[in-house]
Amino acid sequence: MLHVKNIRTFYGKIQALWDVSLDVGEGEIVTIVGANGAGKTTLLNAISGIVLPLSGRIEFLGKRIDGQAVASIVEMGISHVPQGGRLFPEMLVLENLEMGAYPARAWRRKKETIEQCYQIFPRLQERGSQVASTLSGGEKQMVAIGRGLMARPRLCILDEPSYGLAPKAVQEIFKVIKTLREHGITVLLVEQNVRQALEMADRAYVMENGRIVLEGKSHDLIENDHVRKAYLGL
Numbered sequence: 001m002l003h004v005k006n007i008r009t010f011y012g013k014i015q016a017l018w019d020v021s022l023d024v025g026e027g028e029i030v031t032i033v034g035a036n037g038a039g040k041t042t043l044l045n046a047i048s049g050i051v052l053p054l055s056g057r058i059e060f061l062g063k064r065i066d067g068q069a070v071a072s073i074v075e076m077g078i079s080h081v082p083q084g085g086r087l088f089p090e091m092l093v094l095e096n097l098e099m100g101a102y103p104a105r106a107w108r109r110k111k112e113t114i115e116q117c118y119q120i121f122p123r124l125q126e127r128g129s130q131v132a133s134t135l136s137g138g139e140k141q142m143v144a145i146g147r148g149l150m151a152r153p154r155l156c157i158l159d160e161p162s163y164g165l166a167p168k169a170v171q172e173i174f175k176v177i178k179t180l181r182e183h184g185i186t187v188l189l190v191e192q193n194v195r196q197a198l199e200m201a202d203r204a205y206v207m208e209n210g211r212i213v214l215e216g217k218s219h220d221l222i223e224n225d226h227v228r229k230a231y232l233g234l
């Protein structure tokens, strides 16, 4: 579904990604783990068109997407739920959700998709007319994911959705991510909650200093010595 091949990105003269390659197959949950500053967000930003790679290529459903506008990448079926959620704080929950439906094909099915979001996050239905800034951290993250779903994506990319949440809210978010697959949505997930991410995902990539240093089936990586020492504290 998604092929990232040898991309390099720079911020000014500083190189952030070094020949990064990654694949996501339809229906998979794939996770990218790594320390702060490893380049995880930069990689997601390259996929969703926010950052332009200097070399390499990115294909989605057989079409080249690097160099395309962010809005057309969303139209093609990629939703990016950014790190920190980035809601419109003064707007209501329902208005935040509706903002996600801006691709024309999604706008036409807005009502139906909102019902789907409420099925996935029953809490949001109760909170529809609440101002976003007054939500709890876990609820904000639910709105952020819901807004991403409103674009009716084929691939949803999530940047640290569990960041800063209490353990119970973390569990809830992970549970929801698993159910996205049942809704026909493929998931690319960046997480620092390494154990839980590996336990949930089918495959994983480990990033260090702008490079992919390890990749494989998540269950194999849980057993990997380097992963155990560096990320699982074992």
Ligand SMILES: Nc1ncnc2c1ncn2[C@@H]1O[C@H](COP(=O)(O)OP(=O)(O)OP(=O)(O)O)[C@@H](O)[C@H]1O
Residues within 6 Å of the ligand: 011, 014, 016, 034, 035, 036, 037, 038, 039, 040, 041, 042, 043, 083, 192
């Ligand atoms: N807009 C920017 N301008 C300059 N440097 C940047 C910019 N964004 C990121 N960087 C640098 O690129 C590197 C990778 O950052 P990135 O945000 O991709 O890391 P990350 O793996 O997502 O980290 P975190 O886990 O803290 O979110 C870092 O060294 C960072 O300082």
Ligand SMILES: [Mg+2]
Residues within 6 Å of the ligand: 040, 041, 042, 083, 159
């Ligand atoms: Mg990041």
